[in-house]
Amino acid sequence: MNRPSSGILLQSVGRSDLAIEACQSLNNLTDTNPYLDIIIFYRSWTLLPMPIRFSIMMDAECWGVSKTLISTDIKTTQTLIKCVGPQKKYFYVWDLEWLERTRDMYYGDLAHIYNNPNIELIARNEQHYNILHQMWKKPLCIMKDFDSQVLGDICS
Amino acid sequence: MKTVFVQTNSIMALGIAASLMAIKQPCIFWNPQTKSFFDMVDELKPDVIVVTQEHLANDSQLALAMKNFDEAKKIVCLETAIKTQWSQISLDCADVLCDWTLIEPAANVAQFSHGKRVEGYDSDVFYFSDQPASPVIMKVLANCANKYKLKIVGPHSLPLIQFLGQADLSTVCDFMVSTKVAIDYRDRHIMDYRFNDILSIPAESLDAIELDKCINSSQYRTKRMKLHQSVKDKTYFHNIAKIFPELSTIALEKIKSINNE
Numbered sequence: 001m002n003r004p005s006s007g008i009l010l011q012s013v014g015r016s017d018l019a020i021e022a023c024q025s026l027n028n029l030t031d032t033n034p035y036l037d038i039i040i041f042y043r044s045w046t047l048l049p050m051p052i053r054f055s056i057m058m059d060a061e062c063w064g065v066s067k068t069l070i071s072t073d074i075k076t077t078q079t080l081i082k083c084v085g086p087q088k089k090y091f092y093v094w095d096l097e098w099l100e101r102t103r104d105m106y107y108g109d110l111a112h113i114y115n116n117p118n119i120e121l122i123a124r125n126e127q128h129y130n131i132l133h134q135m136w137k138k139p140l141c142i143m144k145d146f147d148s149q150v151l152g153d154i155c156s
Numbered sequence: 157m158k159t160v161f162v163q164t165n166s167i168m169a170l171g172i173a174a175s176l177m178a179i180k181q182p183c184i185f186w187n188p189q190t191k192s193f194f195d196m197v198d199e200l201k202p203d204v205i206v207v208t209q210e211h212l213a214n215d216s217q218l219a220l221a222m223k224n225f226d227e228a229k230k231i232v233c234l235e236t237a238i239k240t241q242w243s244q245i246s247l248d249c250a251d252v253l254c255d256w257t258l259i260e261p262a263a264n265v266a267q268f269s270h271g272k273r274v275e276g277y278d279s280d281v282f283y284f285s286d287q288p289a290s291p292v293i294m295k296v297l298a299n300c301a302n303k304y305k306l307k308i309v310g311p312h313s314l315p316l317i318q319f320l321g322q323a324d325l326s327t328v329c330d331f332m333v334s335t336k337v338a339i340d341y342r343d344r345h346i347m348d349y350r351f352n353d354i355l356s357i358p359a360e361s362l363d364a365i366e367l368d369k370c371i372n373s374s375q376y377r378t379k380r381m382k383l384h385q386s387v388k389d390k391t392y393f394h395n396i397a398k399i400f401p402e403l404s405t406i407a408l409e410k411i412k413s414i415n416n417e
Contacts, residue, residue, distance in 0.1 A: 096317055103313050107323035115276055131317055134305050137276065 006038045006068040006155040007086075009059055009076035014046035018072060018094050025146035026054045032148075038155055039065075043076070068155050070122070074101060077113045090154065092122040092143060093132060111136075122154070157400065160202040160228075162211050162218070163187040165287070167344045168233035169206055171264035175392035178266040179406050193221040197228075204400075208233045231257045231399065257399055261343070263351035265391045265414055271329030271352060277307070280371045282335035284328055284345060285310030285319065293341050296359045300339070304371060307331060336377065337370045350387045355380055388415070 008026075013019050022040060029036055030053045041059040048056075059076070062069060062083055069086035071077040077091045091113070098110050114121065114136035121139040123129035132139050143150040159176055161169050163185050173183045186196050188211075196202075205228050212219045212232065222230060281300045283293070285308050294314070300306045301318050308314055309323040309331055323331070329352070332338060338349050340356040349356035355370060355377050369376045393411040397404035 098321065099315070099317055099319070101321075105321055107309050107321040107327060110321050111276075135307070135318065135320065 004037050004039045004055075004065055006036075007041050007062055007065040007070070008038065008092075009041050009062060009069065009071045009079060010043070011073060011075060012044045012046055013040060013042045013048055013056060014044075015049045020049045021146040022072075023048070023050055023052055025148040025151055027052060028148040029152050030054050033152065033156075036152065036155065038151075043079075070154070071119075073097060074105075074110075074113055077116075077119065080119065081113070081116060089119045090122050090140070091116075091119050092124070092146075093128060093139070094124055096128065096131060098135075157181050157203045157403070158200065159183045159204040159206060160196065160200055161185045162205070162207045163189075164208050164211065166208040166210065166233055167264070167286075168259060168261055169208055171262065171267070171392045172206060172231075172233070172259065172395070174264055174266040175396055175407070175410075179393075179396070179403065179410050181403070188215065188218055193218060193225075197225070202228045204229045204231060206231045206233065229257065229399075231259055233259050259395055259399070261347055262395050263347040263387050263391045265351060265393060265411060267325050268329055268332065268345070268348040268352065269414055270417060271326075271331075271333035273334045274330045277331050277334040278305075279307040279331070279335045280304035281306045281337050281339060281367075282331055283308045283310075283339045283341075284332070285312045285314050286344065287341070288312050289314050290341075293339075293359050296339060296362050299364070300367075303368075307335070336374075337367065347387050347390060350384055351391065353381065 008022055010019055010022060013023070026038055026040065029038065038054060040054070040056045041062040042056060043059045059079055062079065063085045065083070065086045067086060068088045068090065069080055069083060070090045070092050071080040072092050072094050074097050080089050080091065083089070098114070101110070121132055121137060123132050123139040123142045125144060126142060129139050129142050141150065159181060161173055161183060176183050184200060205222070207218070207222070209232055281304050283297060283306070289312065297306065297308065297314065297316060297318070301316055306318040308316065308319045309321060309328055311322050313319060332349065332354055333352055335354065338354050338356040339359050339362070340346050340349060341359040343358065346356055357367060357370065370380065391411055393407045397407040
C-alpha cells in the first residue's frame, strides 16, 4: 500500500475560515501539481464547504503519513505529537489559542505544544510571527491563510 | 507542633505554612464559614493559630472568640497592604491583641528559591498573576505588553496574549530569575524578588521612564538593587526561629542548607 506523503490535520471540515482556506489552497495545489499527494485529516465530519479535488480521511489514519504532517490547532497538535510516521511535523498556528486555553491548560502543557523540539511552528501573519517568537519559539516561516505556494514548498 | 491557619489567600500565612511544612511541622487550614471556632479547637487542639489582620478586621465574631482563648499561641500576620485596617483594629480592640505575636512580611524561601535561568523563559518584564486582575495591574501590563517582552504566568488568568497559563512554583521561580524586571502588585512578592536578587517595581507607582532605564541598562538595574536592604536574614524560617524557640535550630539549619544548595 502506498502511504500518503503529506497531510493537514483539521478539527472539522465544516464551514470555518480555516477549513475553507485549507480546501481552497489544496484545490489550487492539485490543479497546478496533480502529483502532489496531500490529504486532509479531519476529526469530526460535517458537510464540506466546497467541491474538493483531493482526498480526505479521518484523523485516525494520519499515522500513515510518511513525509510531512501539519496540525492547525492545539488539539490536532496533541495528535501530531503522538504520530510516529511523518518525518517532518509542523504546527500552523491559525489562532493564538493559548489566550483561551490557559484556564484548562498549564504552562507545561502549552510549552509541550508550542516549544516542542520535534515540531516547527508556522505563523499566519507577521504579527503572529512576532508574538510567537516572543512568547514561544521562532516560527519557521509565514504562510498567509494557507498560501498554496508556501504550502506546496513545505510539502514538496 | 500543630498549627492551624484561618483559611486565607494571604501571602504571609502561605509563606509561614510553606516554611513550617518544609521543616515537617503539621499545618491545617481552617475555614470559619464551615466550622465554628470552638468546634475547630475541640477537634484539632491546635498549638498555634495563625490569622491575618484582614480576618480580625472583617470578622468581629472571630476576634471576639479568640480574645479570651489562651490555650494556643496566637499569631497575626501584618499585611503591609492593609495598614489602614490594621490601625482601625488597633483602635477598636487593642486589648484583644496584647498577647498576640506579630509577624512581618518576609521572603518565602521554601517556595521561591533556586530558580534557574531557562532559555525560552527570558523576558524584559515578568508578572506572577496570583491574584485576580485589577484595573491598576491591567493598565500597567497592557502598557508593558506594547513596549517590552512581557511574560505572565500564574493561577489567575489574564486577558492578555502574554499570559502563558498556570505554572508550578518551580517554573514560576525559573521565570522570575530569567527576567530583567518583575512587576509586583500590593507588595506580595517584594521580599521573594529581593531574596532572589531580582529587581521588582511596584505596579502602583510604576514610572515608565524608570522602567525603561531598568530594562535597557543592566548597570542601572544593579545600582537600583544595591539600594535595597539585604533580605537574606528576613525569611519565614528566621521568623519561625524567632517565634518558636523549640524550632529555631531546625529552621536555621534549613535556611542554611537552602543557601548552600
